[in-house]
Amino acid sequence: MIHTLEWTAAGVRFIDQRKLPIEETYVTATTPEQVADAIQTMVVRGAPAIGVAAAMGIALAAKNSKAESVADLKREIDHTAELIAQTRPTAVNLFWGLQRMKEKFEQLRIRPITQIKDALVEEAQRMHAEDIAANRAMGRHGATLMPSQGGVLTHCNAGALATAGYGTALGVIRAAVEQGKKIHVYADETRPFLQGARLTAWELMKDNVPTTVISDNMAGAMMRQGKIGAVVVGADRIAANGDVANKIGTYTVAVLAKEHGIPFYVAAPTSTVDLACPDGSQIPIEQRNIKEVTHIAGKQMVPDGVSIENPAFDVTPAEYVTAIITEWGIARAPYSESLAELIGKAQVEV
């Protein structure tokens, strides 16, 4: 069992993903500022995980608060939400997590402060549990799409480490393996942060799922050699039309999959779908520090002064996406209809 993030008596405990796979260490954020810092510096990453982390940051602000009036508590929570909202712009789950906590607060504001605090802490923990349940449901739906045997390519880490547990894309793979499918995972190393080499490989090795790490530029050759039967990736934000923002390089994989007639699946909870965003051109793309590209393991790899690009995400247009696997079922094109329908279903049943 991988404990990506947990609510503890001391605060929010994270596995430090920057140290994996060489060291398995944990850090505990005891203030909302430390939660924001953990998100910003990628101690924790992955859209669903940072959604839950954001909620726990709000819960921590409430728990730590010395406010004597509900209005003061609200100011503190709003301030914390603003702080956390500034950490990473692309994954909509972050804003979803903050919004859900604010709505919970609004429902509770006529209650005594101690009750509000307790309820917010409970809500964040509930979101943690719901995320795991959603991933298991996604796994059940998505496993039917996986080949009964052979290679499945994934990019970045959309696993237990990117969520509260079990994973989105890797949850689909886990569920398929649990059903007896003989899957061999090809994990793109995923430069510059190497989430595939470091994190996906680590968690799949823990679960004894056969895994081969390749550099990102080998994906085309592997597909041409017939080694890949399907691609499954996660998402950081899905627009209403089905355009998918995900880790840089996902679009390249999608183009390769199309060229080779390989299905390209996206697995994500409905909290990743942003119906307010009509298409991918409206999704803000985070530009990260160029040092992630220029330096590896502290060593400079490029000549001084050369220009660098480091977008953390790219957008894969909906037409490259064979299906989107959610906890409520599988959406297919036209996504503007199928996604809206799944989300409507979610709202009725919740």
Place this chain on the structure above:
Amino acid sequence: MIHTLEWTAAGVRFIDQRKLPIEETYVTATTPEQVADAIQTMVVRGAPAIGVAAAMGIALAAKNSKAESVADLKREIDHTAELIAQTRPTAVNLFWGLQRMKEKFEQLRIRPITQIKDALVEEAQRMHAEDIAANRAMGRHGATLMPSQGGVLTHCNAGALATAGYGTALGVIRAAVEQGKKIHVYADETRPFLQGARLTAWELMKDNVPTTVISDNMAGAMMRQGKIGAVVVGADRIAANGDVANKIGTYTVAVLAKEHGIPFYVAAPTSTVDLACPDGSQIPIEQRNIKEVTHIAGKQMVPDGVSIENPAFDVTPAEYVTAIITEWGIARAPYSESLAELIGKAQVEV
């Protein structure tokens, strides 16, 4: 001026490409074994450069020889050729360089040993000079294909450092820039060995050609954003039908270029064309040590025991190649005709 490799009184002097761009250091191979080792360990790399290095290895064997009969000298040269032939299997230039030296020896074998030795040293130096001249000719032909302004993507290093000087793909870019074209180079970093980040960026910075390094998986996003007007790469072996073996990841770039309607050019001397090889399936692909993928700057990046692939090259089928730029002119599909024609022309004019 970049001195990739040079014949000197002391032996064959190489810039140590493993240390670039941080350190500019040189090593001198004083024996053929040291030349073979320099090729094997990638002190020197790039198909045309290792062709010349192989020839210089034979020249060094001849120069160092204590043989008193031509038959003994031949045995030593054959032994050296066998040794060097085992270093790297994919680039045909290596075998071409060895073969040309052996043919020279056969032409000379009725001469006195000292004359043979001198002539072999001269021949290797001539191949060095011819390679630079070929690259300049390639540049003149290829520059006409470059956009008058905008981004040109290249993969790996097919520059001065991959040749005796000036470069194949980067020679085309240099010639275009010399003609006044306003080109901005996008250099794929080229995992696992980072030839793009380390070598292409270094030599283009020296020449003040505007250059942006990207991780390999950003190429698709850059193309979709309209930043790339053309792709130009080198080659390690070109089959008679126009299939191109080049650095791993080249095929992925070719697929991306096709999807975006961007021309994909290959620049290589005719010594890279292997008419004896009918198509790409017949090209041996070197598998290199997995440590190139698992470790960066000496630090382990993957969990213990995970599987790794590390093919050094892939094959891009001819149908993805817009044109092949050689020193004798530009070949276009059907390549089985155009390449044979260019090589026939080369043989008549030489």
